Amino acid sequence: MGQLSQIFIFFTSVLFAQENQGSITFEEKIKLEIENPSSQYFYPNLLTKINELPESTSQEELKFLYYGQIYKKGSGLSFLDNPNEDTFRKAVMQKNCNKILKFVYLNLKQNPVLLTTLMPVCDCQSKIKATEKDYLNTRLKILIELILDTGNGYSKETAIKIANIEDDLLLKEILKFKDGKETFETLNNRTFSVWNNGIEKIYFEDSWNYKYN
Template identity: 30%
Template sequence: MKKIYFTLIFSLFSCCAYSQNISLDSIKINVQNENSNLYYEKLMYKFKFDPNSMSDDEVKNLYYGKQFSKYKTSYFDKDYLDFRKSLAQRNLKKAIVYGEKYLEKDPTNSEVLTYMEVAYGKKNIESKNYILYSLQSKTLLNCILKSGDGKSKKTAFKVNSVGEEYLIEEILGKNIRTFHRTSILQDDGTIDQFSKGGEIIYFKVFENISNF
């Protein structure tokens, strides 16, 4: 997919500094406690209706807490694959249809949200979904970009899916499809190392291997 050109992508960098500590154990406790302000369904409600009102801590628990919620899909989900195929064919009408169906199952996929924003921006910029997806996408991308700096395994950018790896690198102006990829399986996901010449970029993907 060609490089994304739209304002929100470039506005991210002025406010994103590597700062977040991601503790999945703590997040799991938070999002599964119905009495907590960080209970997953409470966070999801705010995200769906007023993403701008969410604190950094709320967004972090929402995004990384997905694996402890009901909002999980397979990497080979048919709506996701049809969404990607429609985008590749530049059939934005179909892409929007499949994207909407997929987001019902996985509302916090920043890759799908970002490309849905692009699709609506070209097909129907006056749609309320264009504004909502723009806000939701920016909210999640800010969270991801604060999760690390990509310079080491310890400070890897932390994402929930492989597709989001490629989205982040596209935003950073890198074409990691031209990089050599090395993957190290861990109990809670995978460390992906992308290298080219003297440049190395690290990602931690919190993708359960059973999803593949």
């Protein structure tokens, strides 16, 4: 085979690989990695690491844990899968920090990147000035940053990707988006939570629905 033919085949292979990589959606990339036993982001291994070495989990690992929860065993919804969730939520509504901190570690062991658990826990830790599990506050900040890095929320095309269908309630408050009414819209088999307060809109893409499309 001539040198020119070899060069042509090489560049054709590179372009094909780039096209294939470009066609892989955000969710597909997450799924491929977290379900691959040889990947550094294999979900069971990440789960073990964050539970055993909670302070050494990287931002990239947290990203695959957060969006990987879409595909983990169960519905992917904490209030359906976690037997402690009802008790925990009642404690949150009552602002009972003692109960919140009592059940938090059971909740986080099952899903260590759940915003609906991390936010009230970090709030309680701040109130009682607890520093024993300070890494949870760091984890929460990193998760919020990486989620908001997926889009600006101004349109469907630049929607903020969330893995849990409740997370938009928390994130819109962080973004200072007050009040508003929620509606749901679709585009290309994707589902969006759209908040409208009469002045502006904010779009969240519910990646959790992706596995059902």
